[in-house]
Amino acid sequence: MKDARSTLQKLTEIALRRYGMIEPGDRILLAVSGGKDSSCLAWDLATKQQWWDVPFELGACHIATDLDSAGLGAAYDDSWLAARMAAWNIPYSRLEVPVAGRLKPGERMNCYWCATQRRTELMKFAQAHGYNKLALGHHMDDILETLFMNMLRKGEFATMPPVMRYEKYPLTVIRPLALCEERQVLACAEELELVSHTCTCGFNTHGARKQTRKLIETLTGGSSHAKRNLFASMSRIRHDYLA
Amino acid sequence: MKDARSTLQKLTEIALRRYGMIEPGDRILLAVSGGKDSSCLAWDLATKQQWWDVPFELGACHIATDLDSAGLGAAYDDSWLAARMAAWNIPYSRLEVPVAGRLKPGERMNCYWCATQRRTELMKFAQAHGYNKLALGHHMDDILETLFMNMLRKGEFATMPPVMRYEKYPLTVIRPLALCEERQVLACAEELELVSHTCTCGFNTHGARKQTRKLIETLTGGSSHAKRNLFASMSRIRHDYLA
Numbered sequence A, B: 001m002k003d004a005r006s007t008l009q010k011l012t013e014i015a016l017r018r019y020g021m022i023e024p025g026d027r028i029l030l031a032v033s034g035g036k037d038s039s040c041l042a043w044d045l046a047t048k049q050q051w052w053d054v055p056f057e058l059g060a061c062h063i064a065t066d067l068d069s070a071g072l073g074a075a076y077d078d079s080w081l082a083a084r085m086a087a088w089n090i091p092y093s094r095l096e097v098p099v100a101g102r103l104k105p106g107e108r109m110n111c112y113w114c115a116t117q118r119r120t121e122l123m124k125f126a127q128a129h130g131y132n133k134l135a136l137g138h139h140m141d142d143i144l145e146t147l148f149m150n151m152l153r154k155g156e157f158a159t160m161p162p163v164m165r166y167e168k169y170p171l172t173v174i175r176p177l178a179l180c181e182e183r184q185v186l187a188c189a190e191e192l193e194l195v196s197h198t199c200t201c202g203f204n205t206h207g208a209r210k211q212t213r214k215l216i217e218t219l220t221g222g223s224s225h226a227k228r229n230l231f232a233s234m235s236r237i238r239h240d241y242l243a
Helices: A003-018 A036-049 A080-088 A111-128 A142-155 A182-190 A209-219 A224-232 B002-016 B036-049 B079-087 B111-128 B140-154 B180-191 B207-220 B226-230
Strands: A027-031 A058-064 A092-097 A133-135 A164-165 A172-174 B028-031 B056-064 B090-096 B133-135 B164-165 B173-174
Touching: A003 A036, A003 A182, A027 A036, A027 A111, A036 A058, A036 A080, A036 A182, A058 A111, A080 A092, A092 A111, A111 A133, A142 A164, A142 A182, A142 A209, A142 A224, A142 B207, A142 B226, A209 A224, A209 B140, A209 B207, A224 B140, B002 B036, B002 B180, B028 B036, B036 B056, B036 B079, B036 B180, B056 B111, B079 B090, B090 B111, B111 B133, B140 B180, B140 B207, B140 B226, B207 B226
Parallel strands: A027 A058, A027 A133, A058 A092, A133 A172, B028 B056, B028 B133, B056 B090, B133 B173
Antiparallel strands: A164 A172, B164 B173
């Protein structure tokens, strides 16, 4: 039985087609942390590359930071991740970004700062190496968490979209796992033995996100149907029936 | 101190103006159940009628059903409600609607059926008596509950809007309490001694709504700020950042 991987493959195919994520000749850069989400995504896209109806190229980039438990510089060992990408024929690069080191005096570390620094480096790398798409491993639960954080904290109905075209850069962000629940990604990672037990973030406070995750579990009663309804509500907005 | 009533008066004024709820010459029919919400609304609109910058007329209609603990027909005593409306100079009518009696054999009573029957009678009454607006006592918590029920159960971002124009009827529904939280309406009702301890619904299972109310309390941690952000997200929809 290869249930979990086949579920993930189908859900990413639906997302890729529904949102028009892959266009002929695309050069797609995958952001790989080494965690279960981006690993499953890398495996899935490498597999799809072999039979997908339009040709596309893949590359993977790992951002190492000074928050990683593995450290930076010579001490840092990403040979396992490099080997994994090599096994899937995905060209692999590693960038070192001193996220904490870039803080100005008096500034405190936070997830927003770190994410922005990493994203900027990925975008620079993509452009410098001729990639026109950046694929990120965010799944449905990530997207719903951001939706609720924005609703509750910013009063906005907005989240990380499956496809986002930058206006200023010739780059489009895609999130092919948008229709996969985290439990489905986890099941696939377990089936493929891609679960890494090293936490890549040494800062790791994500308090608001963790709390929001619990709230969504409560809201949906853990029901996938309810969760998928929440997701669907983003594309079924009835303007005449809103405040 | 008249804090609670003054808060409610300000919030309804903001809603009336923001959503353009009152137009010159409007004849507004209030649906009054006798409960705290519609009673506060009737009191507020009767007060505003005296100083509002454009003239409008008011009337109140109470729907008595065979689900009411008070029953129907001669046994039903609404003299207290009639007296309350008379004190505020609001012409008052009572309609009797056998909501349960209208069920076809084999059909079970439910909140949707009851609400539809009552709404239809109110609309017929409004049209027959020359009213062009129907004012309902739904507050912000009611609106958020419906929003979440629709998101979770129907996969739609939709709720009961502050203003809804019917296409088929020359009638507009308005919800002037849309910006008032339930706790604010309750405080006003207590201050004005309008709290009725008789439950008007003998069926009263509202299971899904009660459950959703609890979920929203959990989601917002009881914070008014978070609740108002949820409400604001309905008018700040960022289409580029949605799935």
